[in-house]
Amino acid sequence: MTATATTDHVRRAAATSPAAAPPQRTSRRRPSTPLNPRRSVPLTLVTGLVLVYTLLPLGWLVINSTKNQRDLVTSFGLWFGEDVNFWDNVSRTLTYDDGVFVRWLLNTLFYVLAGAGGATVLAVLGGYALAKYDFPGRKAVFAVVIGAVAIPGTALAVPTFLMFSGMGLTNTPWAVIIPSLISPFGLYLMWVFASEAVPDELLEAARIDGSGELRTFFRIALPLLMPGTITVLLFSMVATWNNYFLPLIMIKDPDWYPLTLGLNAWNAQAQTAGGEAVFDLIITGSLLTIAPIVVIFLLLQRYWQSGLSAGSVKE
Numbered sequence: 001m002t003a004t005a006t007t008d009h010v011r012r013a014a015a016t017s018p019a020a021a022p023p024q025r026t027s028r029r030r031p032s033t034p035l036n037p038r039r040s041v042p043l044t045l046v047t048g049l050v051l052v053y054t055l056l057p058l059g060w061l062v063i064n065s066t067k068n069q070r071d072l073v074t075s076f077g078l079w080f081g082e083d084v085n086f087w088d089n090v091s092r093t094l095t096y097d098d099g100v101f102v103r104w105l106l107n108t109l110f111y112v113l114a115g116a117g118g119a120t121v122l123a124v125l126g127g128y129a130l131a132k133y134d135f136p137g138r139k140a141v142f143a144v145v146i147g148a149v150a151i152p153g154t155a156l157a158v159p160t161f162l163m164f165s166g167m168g169l170t171n172t173p174w175a176v177i178i179p180s181l182i183s184p185f186g187l188y189l190m191w192v193f194a195s196e197a198v199p200d201e202l203l204e205a206a207r208i209d210g211s212g213e214l215r216t217f218f219r220i221a222l223p224l225l226m227p228g229t230i231t232v233l234l235f236s237m238v239a240t241w242n243n244y245f246l247p248l249i250m251i252k253d254p255d256w257y258p259l260t261l262g263l264n265a266w267n268a269q270a271q272t273a274g275g276e277a278v279f280d281l282i283i284t285g286s287l288l289t290i291a292p293i294v295v296i297f298l299l300l301q302r303y304w305q306s307g308l309s310a311g312s313v314k315e
Contacts (some may be wrong), residue, residue: 065089065284072279089284096281103255104262105288108241110173111258115180116236123183123232127190128221132203145191148184154245161249176249176258180240186232193228194221230303234296241293259289 063303064072065081066089071081077249093101130141198221206216222229244260255263263285270277 034136061283061287061290065280065287067280069277069280072283076109085280086284087278090288093281093284093288096278100254101259101285102264104257104259107173107256108258108260108289111176111238111243112181112237114173114177116233116240118177118181119183119186119236119240120229120233122181123186123190123236124222124225124229126187127228128194128198128217128225130187130191130195132200132221142191145184145188148182149188156250157245162244164250170250171252171256173256176243176247178245180236180243183232183236183239186236189232190225190228190268193223193231197224197228227303230300234300237296238293258287263289 015147040110060077063078066084066086067075068083068085068089071083071085075081112136130138160179161170164170164178169175170177202220203216206220211219242260244264247258247261254262257265263282266278266282266285269275270279
């Protein structure tokens with residue numbers, strides 16, 4: 001009797017022991033880490049849709065730049081026509097109306113170099129000064145810059161036109177260049193970047209060694225500010241290159257048109273009595289217009305990405 005009770009007790013203990021319990025199902029999904037991220041199917045689908053949405057207009061532009069005027073009307077928009085006329089379209093775009101497209105391209109380059117280049121220089125100098133020097137009115141300047149970032153450019157277009165008209169600068173390149181020199185967002189970005197990228201101790205060490213303020217800025221601070229500088233330069237270049245509304249109200253002479261106004265003028269001439277429809281040249285000209293911006297972004301993307309992330313982590 002005692003031996004039987006002992007055997008039953010041993011069996012019950014064995015049945016309830018952790019070793020006899022059935023193995024629990026463990027999750028096979030590994031944790032997602034920044035160095036070893038886990039794949040997400042919904043996120044991949046959303047990213048794919050955004051990629052298609054982004055590349056579809058560019059693909060349409062590339063495909064239709066190979067068509068002539070007849071194929072643009074008769075063929076499917078997302079496929080090629082009967083003949084490939086890309087190089088013929090490029091040649092006709094550059095030579096049409098005595099090569100006015102080249103004139104508009106040079107005008108745009110001039111506006112970008114003077115406007116975007118000047119805006120970048122002013123933003124770097126102003127942002128560095130606001131970040132590293134203490135002077136009366138510094139907080140007031142900060143409030144003005146923040147307020148200026150929130151004001152859309154179109155709201156200032158009419159007052160800007162009236163002011164430049166009073167000074168007699170309308171219908172001149174200065175009416176496009178001078179407003180482009182003001183970049184509140186670029187100034188704010190350089191302010192934040194200079195605060196994080198240039199240590200105060202490094203500047204003090206340079207001053208103790210006898211370096212002047214200009215030499216300290218150009219030899220020490222400016223190389224550290226290069227990623228932010230390139231970021232501001234790219235944003236200013238794109239804004240000036242694609243600027244349409246400001247030249248529209250300031251410039252009347254077609255010889256001073258940028259590419260945006262010039263292509264719109266070609267598009268509008270088809271709607272006038274006796275005007276020639278040149279939609280194939282408009283599409284090819286649009287592709288030639290965006291090509292320099294795409295190339296510049298691809299070449300400088302590693303710099304402006306690091307500039308955008310400046311100040312995002314606080315220690």
